[in-house]
Amino acid sequence: MHPHSHSAAALPGLKAGLILLSSLTLGLVLSACGGGGGGSSSTDSGGTGESAAGVTTFAMTPTLSGVAAVGAPLSNAQIKVIDAAGAAVGSATTQPSDGSYSLSLSSKSLKGPLLIQTSGLDSSGSPQVLHSIVPILDATKPAMVAHVTPLSQAIVALSLGSEPQAVFASAAASAALIAPAASAASAAGEFVKTLIKTQLTDLKITNTATLNLLSDASFAANKSVQDLLLEVLRVQVARSNKGVDQLLISNKLQPTAVPEVVVGLAAAQTELVKTTGGLPANAISSSLKLASTSKATLDNLASLDELSAGLNNLIAQGKLAADFSASALLGTYESHNAGSKADLAARLAAYAANKRQLGRLMVLGCADDVLTAGLCKRVMVAATVSDSSGAVLEYFSDAATFTKAAAPATTGGKWSLIGNARKLDINVYPVSVLDLAADGAVNSATKPNPWVGIQVEMQAQTSAATPVKLLDTATVQMPSGYSIPFAYCSRPLLCISYTPGATRVTPIGSIADSALQQSAIGWLGSAESQRGAKFVAAYTSGGAAETRSVFLPADVPADTARSRFPSLDAVTATAPLKAAALRDGFTINYATWAAANPDMRLISVRTLLTGGFVPLLVDNAPPLPPKTAVALPGLSLPNPLTLSAEIWLGAQDMQGRRFYTRYALQAE
Structure with a gap:
């Protein structure tokens, strides 16, 4: 419906990583000589094509294929392709099973580079719009490949010097921005590799020169080595609340939402397009220069899809809830956001009864409060739930754990579902609200309009057909130290309480039940509005007191169109x-x-x-x-x-x- 500080275990490798970064940056400067990397880069789609500023004519109809993925495939996602003049030259829909696409372009004469956009929902139901690029067109290579992933998004954003979606939407008017991307893409790809060097080392990718993040013909979203990069990294292109377009890269399994590596896109692109002496590392504003590691978890992720495959096997056999409950795939299951093992078994049995299947699992993060030596014991995962036509009907999410093979085996093991062991679900979101009249005009009586703030969602009931109340009250402490009371209001979520000490309140029914307006509450300041801001919830459920830390996933926008x-x-x-x-x-x-x-x-x-x-x-x-x-x-x-x-x-x-x-x- 969607960043992290490094663990202590990651610190010993940080100094070596910085040294390696320096050497890679030197290599990047050398590769930038003569126009940003040209045709010899590992991220090029061809080597001897005509100038990207001109038109390339193919003898036969050119084709484009690739995979759209964020770890798990992007199923039924829309693919659109434009050339450097902004002309639409092709479209397709990705395959439900593997996120692959293939299309014939609409013209034999194309002005490069080509930009590719995919839009769809990931395995958690969160919207995704990602981009890729074919930087150099080669008339002798009509069969082109362009994968669309968060890493290709990073390369395109660095090459353009801005967020790609706006450029793609107004490509005809943005030709001056698109043209330099052809020469910058090579160096941008090499620069991205320096930022994720820790993960490349963990995956034993020693020859990074041969790693092609845009068009590796062998890439598939099946927990292969390159796909695992996507599973353990959080890569975002976002505009800060100060209006700066940035590339944000983090270890996805770290418990906080604070970006580890922050790169200013415009500053980086200025360096990437230099013919000599470009230093894109100068655009890094964070203290860390590369993402931290969770190697102990990464070592086990290659077999994660065996879990969904095993569940699908039981589903296909029409197993009942008792069968799922007895399965080793749920053998150590505890609970998930107040949901029990019996609840999960019943849900899986319903999939069996209705002929549903789970897609490949996607890593969302880690449910542990702290990583120990890079090991996440409860890996948050999600999967699509589809029918036999490939149509996605809903989304499944839970937590999985890896159990090592018994001695004397030294490797191997099995994944199973375990749940996050949380008594309730808690989330915070940046929120903005627009008040309109019946005719769609802005309501002048509301000031400011729109207004911004923080929305706090705290689960108050179980999700069963007959909901059960989980708690009466709670407080949420903000980064500034102020606390806001919440109380039960006979709704799925707790409501903000305007009566201190109340254990039951009447809901307002509007966003005011869960959202704090920044302009109305003096306790909300800049500390509460920044990506990674920490909110601490305190409550008593089932007779036991508990505190939980949750983190703001993005900056509160300063100005919203x-x-x-x-x-x-x-x-x-x-x-x-x-x-x-x-x-x-x-x-x-x-x-x-x-x-x-x-x-x-x-x-x-x-x-x-x-x-x-x-x-x-x-x-x-x-x-x-x-x-x-x-x-x-x-x-x-x-x-x-x-x-x-x-x-x-x-x-x-x-x-x-x-x-x-x-x-x-x-x-x-």
């Missing part, structure tokens, strides 16, 4: 949203917004009526993309309607930032 907020089609001054329509029900559409924001996903739709004794609220789950319509069922309402009616739309982007839009419906 209105186009980022979810909006409904066909809402105008002459066609406003009317409260009376709620009686019969109606369908809302958001196709225009979804098309303009492929890196976002609508996650919630709520109808809210206030003015009575308690707020009346109805939540409707939006469908998975590419669907862009939600049918709101009719409601039994008094006539005339004396209650105020609102529709709330919630969306989340690929960094974990949340955007909410409130529509105040027109009264009768």
Whole structure:
């Protein structure tokens, strides 16, 4: 629905890593001589093609193929290809099983470089928009390869000097930015390798010169060596709250969300395009110059997909809940966000009854509070759940553990599900809220509009058909030291309490139940608004007191364009949203917004009526993309309607930032 400080075990190798970084940077300077690396780079797609600034003509129809993956494949993702002039030259959809794609380009004459964009949902349901590049076109090599991964995204971002999505969206007007990317891509690929040198060493990739992060024909999203790079690294391209486009790289298994390596994209690209003497390492603003290691965990990850394959085997046999519960694949299972082993077994049995299957597992992070010698004992994993057509119907997430083979064996072992052993789920998100009138106009009475803040989601009930209350109260301490009280409000999540000491409160029904507005609460400052900010929740559940640390996944945006907020089609001054329509029900559409924001996903739709004794609220789950319509069922309402009616739309982007839009419906 989505960065870390190094462990003590990683520190001994840091000095050696910095020395190696210096030597690699020297090599990068030498390779930059003569135009940024040209045709001999390991990231080139060909060696003798015409100038990337000109047009290359192929004797036969050129083709493009590759794999879109973030560790696990990106299933059913959309692929779009443009040339340096911004012209669309091809599109495709990735295969559900392995994320591969293949297409014939629409012209034999192409202006390089080619830019590739993939958009879809990863195995956790989080939106992903990633890019790749074919930097040099070669008329003698019409069969081109371009993989689309977080590492290819890093290379493209460094080559462009900015976030690639905006350039791709306005490519015709951005030709001056695209052209230099051809010559910078080679050096950018080599620079990225210096930032992930620890992981390359862990995976025994000793000859980095032959490592091709863009077009290795042998690459597959199957826990191969290069795929494992994607599993253990968190690679993001993001704009800071100061408006600086940055490349952020971290060890994904570290428990915090603070980026380890931070690179300014514009500063790095300035160095990468220099014909001589380019030093992209000068653009690193973090104290660390390469990501830390979790080698003890990485050594076991190659066999992780055996776990999903084993579960699928049981599912295909139509096993019952008792069979799953007795399986060694759940042998050491404890609990996961208050869910029991029996709950998990019942869910897997439902997959069997409905002929579902799990996709390849993707590593999300680590549920351990602290890594010990680089070992994560509870690896957070996720997988798609699909039918026989390959259509993804839902997402599965849990925690897995690796058990070593019994002596006298010195290697080997098995993965099984174990759960995160948490009594409840807790998350914090940067949030921004836009308040609109029934006709879509900005509500001038709300100031500021939009407003920003922090959303805190604390699980209050089990997810069973008949929910069970997990706790009465909790507090969340912010980085500044101030604490906010929460209380049970008969909803799936705790509500912010405005009555100190209360164990039960009435929900407001709006975002105010869980979101703290920065402009209204003086306790919220810059410390609470930065990526990696630490929030500490304290509560008592099942008679035992517990504290949990959670981390903000991204900076709170300082300035948010209105186009980022979810909006409904066909809402105008002459066609406003009317409260009376709620009686019969109606369908809302958001196709225009979804098309303009492929890196976002609508996650919630709520109808809210206030003015009575308690707020009346109805939540409707939006469908998975590419669907862009939600049918709101009719409601039994008094006539005339004396209650105020609102529709709330919630969306989340690929960094974990949340955007909410409130529509105040027109009264009768």
